[in-house]
Amino acid sequence: MLIRPPNDILSSEITPHEVYRERRRFMQGMGVLAAGAALGVAADVEAGVRLAGVRGSAYTLNEAKTPYKSVTTYNNFYEFGTGKSDPAENAGGLNTRPWTVAVEGEVNKPGVYDMDMLLKLAPLEERVYRMRCVEGWSMVIPWVGFPLHELIRRANPTGNARYVEFVTLHDPGQMPGQRSRVLDWPYVEGLRMDEAMNPLTLLAVGLYGEVLPNQNGAPIRLVVPWKYGFKSAKSIVRIRFVEKQPLTAWMKATPSEYGFYSNVNPQVDHPRWSQARERRIGEFFKRDTLMFNGYGAQVAQMYRGMDLKRYF
Numbered sequence: 001m002l003i004r005p006p007n008d009i010l011s012s013e014i015t016p017h018e019v020y021r022e023r024r025r026f027m028q029g030m031g032v033l034a035a036g037a038a039l040g041v042a043a044d045v046e047a048g049v050r051l052a053g054v055r056g057s058a059y060t061l062n063e064a065k066t067p068y069k070s071v072t073t074y075n076n077f078y079e080f081g082t083g084k085s086d087p088a089e090n091a092g093g094l095n096t097r098p099w100t101v102a103v104e105g106e107v108n109k110p111g112v113y114d115m116d117m118l119l120k121l122a123p124l125e126e127r128v129y130r131m132r133c134v135e136g137w138s139m140v141i142p143w144v145g146f147p148l149h150e151l152i153r154r155a156n157p158t159g160n161a162r163y164v165e166f167v168t169l170h171d172p173g174q175m176p177g178q179r180s181r182v183l184d185w186p187y188v189e190g191l192r193m194d195e196a197m198n199p200l201t202l203l204a205v206g207l208y209g210e211v212l213p214n215q216n217g218a219p220i221r222l223v224v225p226w227k228y229g230f231k232s233a234k235s236i237v238r239i240r241f242v243e244k245q246p247l248t249a250w251m252k253a254t255p256s257e258y259g260f261y262s263n264v265n266p267q268v269d270h271p272r273w274s275q276a277r278e279r280r281i282g283e284f285f286k287r288d289t290l291m292f293n294g295y296g297a298q299v300a301q302m303y304r305g306m307d308l309k310r311y312f
């Protein structure tokens with residue numbers, strides 16, 4: 001995000017999901033992927049394994065889904081490098097088991113949840129969401145996860161909880177990008193309490209019906225579809241309920257460019273990127289960006305009366 005992205009990937013590079021899966025099945029047959037087991041990676045948590053019991057939801061879109069290959073090879077995850085292909089190339093070594101998420105701060109029921117508890121916390125749903133990156137590209141991704149409010153309800157916040165802070169793993173041994181100072185690690189993001197409670201806000205554990213690939217934020221990441229992609233923190237280890245607005249990693253890095261709210265807004269440009277239009281990955285022509293990324297009916301009321309140029 002501090003760095004200008006290269007041109008979008010060519011549509012000729014995009015492999016339909018089924019072709020990709022076939023190739024994977026073939027490699028599995030050849031025993032190539034069995035190497036993961038030898039390294040101690042449990043088979044049922046490996047990226048690409050189908051998640052059981054995922055149900056459909058009302059959150060679907062009448063828009064073409066971005067192919068699996070693009071969703072998993074064109075990423076921003078600075079812990080693994082700043083290039084779009086770096087996360088897919090470098091995140092393979094991230095060990096996502098055991099993994100715990102600490103829920104703490106202004107809550108009556110703090111706790112440490114391990115991934116197996118989180119996977120059973122609420123029914124897993126598929127939700128197809130439009131995702132818009134501040135750099136001007138967008139995707140349509142079928143996520144698998146559960147609404148964040150399910151976790152919040154169990155944590156039972158105190159009256160002082162006005163914001164929620166999300167913290168990514170800090171482990172330069174596993175995340176080589178953290179050895180560079182491109183951001184002040186760990187990656188921190190935040191939401192206002194009502195945003196966190198909004199039914200659209202998802203904790204994702206998978207995509208395309210399968211366990212989340214590491215480069216997409218395994219084993220658990222936030223998905224906030226009406227905000228720019230950087231609000232959707234990956235590989236979360238801590239969720240903290242606080243009274244004061246969290247200082248996010250991007251606000252710390254470049255306060256003039258990144259505000260706390262970061263709602264998709266075609267009328268408020270980023271200093272380096274117009275936000276009026278966007279390129280859907282895999283498409284040639286740009287399309288108009290929608291206010292709140294098209295989710296205004298569900299979220300606009302949270303910002304009524306706010307000057308969205310000031311609170312960008």
Ligand code: MTE
Nearest residue numbers: 075076077078133168187229230232233234
């Ligand atoms: N989370 C962490 N921890 N580190 C990051 O660099 N990048 C953000 C967001 N979450 C980022 C992160 C940005 S800029 C975007 S656009 C989305 O992740 C990209 O998510 P995706 O790769 O699954 O599309």
